[in-house]
Amino acid sequence: MIKAVTFLRAAGTPDNFDKLRSFLLALGFEAGRGWNEAESAGTSLLAPLGNVEYFTGQAPQVAGLLFEVTNLDAAHQAASVWMKANSTGGSLGDIAESSWKSRLFSVEPVAGHRMTFWAWSEPLRGKPVAVDGDLSAAGMRFGLVVARWNAVITERLLEGAMDALLRSGARREDFLITRVPGAWEIPMAARVLTEIKGAGAVDAVIPLGCLIRGETAHYEAIYTEVARGIGQLQQESGIPHSFGVLTCETLEQALNRAGIKAGNKGFEAAIAAIEMVSLKRKLAQGGPQ
Numbered sequence: 453m454i455k456a457v458t459f460l461r462a463a464g465t466p467d468n469f470d471k472l473r474s475f476l477l478a479l480g481f482e483a484g485r486g487w488n489e490a491e492s493a494g495t496s497l498l499a500p501l502g503n504v505e506y507f508t509g510q511a512p513q514v515a516g517l518l519f520e521v522t523n524l525d526a527a528h529q530a531a532s533v534w535m536k537a538n539s540t541g542g543s544l545g546d547i548a549e550s551s552w553k554s555r556l557f558s559v560e561p562v563a564g565h566r567m568t569f570w571a572w573s574e575p576l577r578g579k580p581v582a583v584d585g586d587l588s589a590a591g592m593r594f595g596l597v598v599a600r601w602n603a604v605i606t607e608r609l610l611e612g613a614m615d616a617l618l619r620s621g622a623r624r625e626d627f628l629i630t631r632v633p634g635a636w637e638i639p640m641a642a643r644v645l646t647e648i649k650g651a652g653a654v655d656a657v658i659p660l661g662c663l664i665r666g667e668t669a670h671y672e673a674i675y676t677e678v679a680r681g682i683g684q685l686q687q688e689s690g691i692p693h694s695f696g697v698l699t700c701e702t703l704e705q706a707l708n709r710a711g712i713k714a715g716n717k718g719f720e721a722a723i724a725a726i727e728m729v730s731l732k733r734k735l736a737q738g739g740p741q
């Protein structure tokens with residue numbers, strides 16, 4: 453139900469009003485919609501986030517207006533430049549460590565209007581909490597579907613994928629490799645893999661194929677169906693499917709993406725699958741703890 457937090461401050465004079473607005477815009481506030489009427493004028497300065505904090509214990513020496521910034525040194529530099537360009541009788545303090553695991557500085561861009569800018573000392577504090585998958589494949593089981601068409605490429609993709617799985621802690625018995633005639637058949641085989649139950653059930657499917665436009669008249673038709681089929685299967689089964697199907701203009705381009713010059717997309721597809729299985733498991737356990 454709460455929509456926003458607003459701090460009302462009386463600027464005093466029109467000159468103070470202009471100066472404070474100019475200073476806070478220089479420090480990175482976004483200009484909101486103000487008002488200008490006969491009895492009063494207002495300027496609105498927007499921050500991406502706001503909160504109200506109550507506390508117990510001893511607070512650091514901070515002003516009532518407290519602004520968190522992403523880069524305190526850059527903010528201090530911007531404040532310093534503004535203060536030099538505007539003789540206001542205000543003052544700018546140095547950056548200091550606070551007792552609250554943060555660094556801060558206080559400034560009066562206009563005398564009598566004190567505010568404090570701060571940032572966490574530890575860069576990862578204050579960041580939004582996110583859940584990331586890990587890259588450990590131990591304890592996971594994978595189904596790989598490899599198209600035989602353009603085997604010179606797809607076998608390299610398979611090598612890359614196996615390399616990624618083994619190096620990430622999977623054992624050889626933890627992945628089941630199936631071969632299909634061409635990319636068109638990948639979704640069907642992937643579906644069968646997702647339907648395995650019990651000890652052989654797979655945690656993720658890694659499809660590996662290669663479509664080369666120059667040599668495939670109905671390239672678009674096959675590609676669209678393969679992409680749609682794999683995507684649909686992933687949604688329906690809830691089992692992560694990465695996408696290791698190359699779509700290239702030429703054989704040279706395909707070779708480059710299969711380990712020659714532009715990485716190995718099979719390796720990348722396996723890593724993505726590991727990450728998604730891990731993420732899925734973490735989220736199933738309740739997300740960030």
Ligand code: DLZ
Pocket residue numbers: 599601602633634635636637661662663664667668669670674
């Ligand atoms: C038929 C065909 C053609 C022309 N090109 C490719 C290709 O570039 N890559 C690929 O994986 N498969 C190709 N195929 C085979 C089809 O995917 C499919 O296997 C056959 O049409 C048999 O259903």
